[in-house]
Amino acid sequence: MISKLSELIEIARNKPMRRIAVAAAADEEVLRALKEAVGLQIVHPILVGNKREIEDIARSINFDLKGIETIDHDESASVSAEIAVSLVKKGEADILMKGFLSTSELLKAVLDKNNGIRTTQVLSHVAFMESPYYHKLLGLTDVAMNIAPDLDTKAHIIRNAVEASRRLGTDNPKVAVVAAVETVNQKMEATVHAAKLRDMNREGTLTDCIVEGPLALDIAIDKQAALHKGIDNAVAGDSDIILVPDIEAGNILYKALNFLGGAKSAAIVMGASVPIVLTSRADDERSKLLSIALAAVIR
Ligand code: COD
Numbered sequence: 001m002i003s004k005l006s007e008l009i010e011i012a013r014n015k016p017m018r019r020i021a022v023a024a025a026a027d028e029e030v031l032r033a034l035k036e037a038v039g040l041q042i043v044h045p046i047l048v049g050n051k052r053e054i055e056d057i058a059r060s061i062n063f064d065l066k067g068i069e070t071i072d073h074d075e076s077a078s079v080s081a082e083i084a085v086s087l088v089k090k091g092e093a094d095i096l097m098k099g100f101l102s103t104s105e106l107l108k109a110v111l112d113k114n115n116g117i118r119t120t121q122v123l124s125h126v127a128f129m130e131s132p133y134y135h136k137l138l139g140l141t142d143v144a145m146n147i148a149p150d151l152d153t154k155a156h157i158i159r160n161a162v163e164a165s166r167r168l169g170t171d172n173p174k175v176a177v178v179a180a181v182e183t184v185n186q187k188m189e190a191t192v193h194a195a196k197l198r199d200m201n202r203e204g205t206l207t208d209c210i211v212e213g214p215l216a217l218d219i220a221i222d223k224q225a226a227l228h229k230g231i232d233n234a235v236a237g238d239s240d241i242i243l244v245p246d247i248e249a250g251n252i253l254y255k256a257l258n259f260l261g262g263a264k265s266a267a268i269v270m271g272a273s274v275p276i277v278l279t280s281r282a283d284d285e286r287s288k289l290l291s292i293a294l295a296a297v298i299r
Contacts, residue, residue, distance in 0.1 A: 001170040001240075003137065005130045005266050008293040012042045018296045020277070021046045021093035023084035023109075024077040025070075026053035027100035028061065029281075033288035035063040042296050046093055048084045049100075050074060077101035081109035088117050088274050095295045097277040103144060110272055117273040122146075122156035125278060126164045126241075127267035128294065129257050134221060139165055139173070139241035140257075143250030144278060145269060151193050154243060155206050158197065160270035161241045162209045167298050173240035175201075176220035177213025182231060190214065190245035197243070209241070210234050217242070217253075255282060266290035268298060275299050 002008065020037075022030065025047035031054070037043045047054050047065075051072035058065050071083055081101060087093040096117070098106045110116050110123070125144040128137045141161040146153055158175055165173040177194035184191045194213030201211035212235035218225040223237025244250035257263040265287050269276035275295035279288045 001136065002168055005128065005264050005290045008266060008290055008297055009040060012293040012296040013040055015296060017041055018043050018094040018299055019046060019092065020095040020097050020292065021048065021084040021087040022097045022099050023048050023106055024080040024099035024101040025049040026057060028057050029285050029288060030099045031057050031063055032061055032285045033292060035061060036289050037292045042293055043095065046071065046087055048080045078105045078109065081106045082115065085109045085117055086115065089115065094299050095275055095277060098279065103278060103280065107145065110276065119271065119273055121271040122153055122160070123269055123271035124157040124160045125267060125269050126161045127254055127265050129263045129265050131257060131261055131263040133261065138239065140250060140254055141241065141243055143244060143247065143254040146247065148246045151196055154193055154197060155200060158206060158209065158211065158243055164270055164298060165240055170240055173209050174235040174238055175209050175211045175241045175243060176215045176235050176239040177211060177243045178217050178220055179214035179245060180216060182214055182216060182219060182229065184214065212236065264290065266294040268295050
């Protein structure tokens with residue numbers, strides 16, 4: 001398993017260069033990250049959006065667009081998303097990336113029954129966090145796509161994160177299904193789901209990982225806290241993946257780690273025909289670059 005997100009860049013550089021279709025590409029942070037990724041020979045972009053705006057931004061950041069295709073259009077961002085998705089569908093791009101448009105606008109184009117790039121799988125977001133207070137990378141899922149997943153969807157979200165971890169070198173990752181407490185309380189759905197997911201793992205319907213839950217976050221990541229509470233299992237204090245109860249809890253945890261916890265992150269959406277780079281405005285240029293590298297490695 002890689003232990004630092006910067007290793008993603010080295011691994012991606014040793015893989016064939018990936019073609020990345022960027023929807024609504026007229027975004028300075030996105031173009032800055034792409035400029036670096038192109039310089040490192042990780043990706044070859046196809047930029048979709050208003051060509052004049054893209055060129056103006058590129059000029060202002062000294063990003064030489066020579067040899068880079070721009071698909072010019074003047075319509076809305078959702079049209080940009082449709083064009084970028086169609087490039088993937090036609091086999092002309094290996095990765096999809098979000099530019100200056102909302103997450104849901106891009107995902108709607110991805111999920112479109114006729115023109116989208118869904119597979120039979122559930123799509124879900126997984127972020128890998130590098131925190132100065134944790135001894136290894138920590139996968140967080142799903143903090144950006146599935147709003148209030150039911151039990152079955154949570155099982156799929158775990159499978160996607162397990163697959164992402166496997167591709168980064170961790171077989172049989174330890175999955176903590178987090179909640180507010182360690183005991184099942186029928187009034188707290190997260191605890192009920194956690195116990196069922198743990199049972200599914202024990203029964204062999206959720207495989208290639210070790211699932212424990214419900215666990216409070218401190219128990220999931222801190223061995224001393226776990227032992228203090230008398231909890232001693234393989235996952236407690238050593239989680240590889242945290243499954244959050246819903247998008248609200250997840251998004252707040254993700255942003256708290258980034259903005260208050262000094263963490264770095266790389267994130268993608270799994271489960272479509274190609275990885276999707278779905279960074280948000282809150283993510284800095286480095287995190288966007290790391291996410292591009294993650295997508296290139298996972299692809
Ligand atoms: N995986 C596979 N298929 C899906 C998924 C999924 N995760 N979600 C929906 N579908 C399918 C449904 O089965 C259905 O066939 C079709 O897509 C439409 O489903 P709806 O009507 O439930 O979905 P939408 O289009 O209203 O919304 C899907 C979004 C992904 C846009 C929605 O869940 C969403 O807005 N998520 C939050 C995105 C966001 O704002 N993130 C912010 C964090 S930065």
